[in-house]
Amino acid sequence: MADAIPCGAAERCRAAVAPANRRSLNVRRPLANLIAATAVLFAMTTPSHARDAVLEGKQNWLFAGWESLTAPKPAAEKSSIALIAGASRMFAKKNIKLIVLIVPLKPRYYEPLLPDGAAMSDEIRKRYDALLTELRTGGVTAVDVRDAFKTVIASKQEVFYRADFHWTTFAAEASADQVAALMLSTGPLPGKAGTGMKLGEWINDRHLGDLAANFLSPERKRAIGPEAYVIRQAPKAESGKADGGLLDGDPAPVAVVGNSFVQPYFGFSQRLSNRIERPVTLKWNPGDVGPWASLLQYLKSTDFKSSPPQFLVWQFNEAQLQNGPDAMGEWASQSIISPADWSARVQDALRN
Template sequence: MMLRPFSRRTLIAATLALGAGLGAGPAFAQGPSIITGKDGWLFPGWESLTVLNRAAIGANITLLQDAKTALATRGTTLMVMVVPLKASFYKEKLPDGTTISADVAGQYDLILDQLKKAGIDTVDLRAALKGVQTGRQTSFYRADYHWTAWASEAAADAVAQAIKAKVAKLAGSPPGEKLGEWVTQRHLGDLAQRFLTPDQQKQIGPDLYTVRTPQAAKSSLVDGGPAPVHVVGNSFVQPYLGFPQKLSNALDRPVSLTWNPGNVGPWATFLQYVGSPDFAKSPPQVLVWQFNEGPFHSGPQATDQWDAPSIMAPQAWRDRMLAAVRR
């Protein structure tokens, strides 16, 4: 469960895993799997650009509110982090005739507003992500589902500021993670690798991935004791893209991590962590739970998004969550 920094030897393996579509999409995507835009830009077809499911979003907010209340009994603050739609940052790259509806254009604001009304801490990441767009730097990779390492680190800075504003004093001792130097690699984006034919892949070509080189291996980021902040999420917060390391660096405290590929889903991943001995023994002060805007409406029962082992009724998820957190 604890984050273990990548060694230099495993950096290439992580690159290949990301390029192979690690966490790129749902188990059974409805409709087109991919939207081919202009200038080689690709977008996930399983994220609707036209339909806003208000009722499902509201139902999931209720589940999150239950989790927030349960975590508070263990002294843990829940902070929900929602990654915005890639398409909302690159509307001009969508194919002619493909637009984002007014409802979906307001979806991110709706999600944040409902979280705040439910008393759940959250962070608006849009300004941070837009702030990295300069020169050749982008917020998302061209032919990949994921945000770039620049965007990942900017998001981590924004979350760190929110944590500092919420928690007067973080437990644990400095230092936080030391960041490595930047290195640039070339490989196919996961959307291109998963969904395009070999000929189409040649036409799209590889993307440039500028990421941090890992620091010298150590046993874990939490050698000095339990981390005061734990991150739960999908491949957007995996170490390869640098989110947990940058969050640790910005907080000057250890940060631990539980993540799975996106097809596992956030609900099952959350249960995996709160059901672990690490949580039972030493609950963190802050639990950062990462979601993506596109499938935010998908609850634990969403068979069109998550693999079969992850599927459960919302009430079953709530019961398992309460049993795990309160034990």
């Protein structure tokens, strides 16, 4: 895996991901990247399971079939949160503030569009609040991005794409604004102001959503059809500067670790960098790598060792918190690790 690299400019965002993922900054070629980021979740799925991977809802809306709408796993979620709280305490000893960002389930916002007979159970309805409460009780700073989503909905924009697993750029940017406000409320960040990402103009990028492209038959793909992805165009380079205006060598006081929701295509890290006026380091992986292995990869990176951040934003999807680092069948085999070993490796990475 490539080391994480400051994402204060588009050119450096390209280097922040492994070579196979570099298309994520090319707004003209997003489809292969988005499809791969979701398809890898089911690389070892049997054909019968693949057919169940998508819920076809009303008005051609699609939902992830692998996220249960009825069965939470509170014991497993508590175990994951205990690991996160332990990591947060370890980071605090190194003067690193951990911020956990949980992306809510798509059906929370589009439940009327679920297929007939599909609905969230009361336990699932209460889960997001329960997760936030548990994290905060454990001393973890966890942002409630539903507040950010409200601003998007108020502006009559969508928070998830119709036939895609991912949030929209509007939701990603609103969430970044919320996280930036939290960081700035603690006082000025180190480094030179004005070294953050300059945002590009809005453009429409029309293609099939990843749920449709990965899991539907050709006939259903045609019926579902493409949709417009409203995203940011990569900004043009200024004379003497990298794309977006970030000078080489500027330290990044903030790091973001997560999955394809925070890949550059959706703009979370770029917007965060723009709002705090500082560079932001980005480390993301496709979903099957999992949040636990992704964090370890970042902590082992040259970037972390040479310049630890003041803030570390760790992104999860809501349903992921029921899967610890040893969740066989949920993560790629090379990502599986016992909880005790995972904690020990975090501690070792912070010690060195």
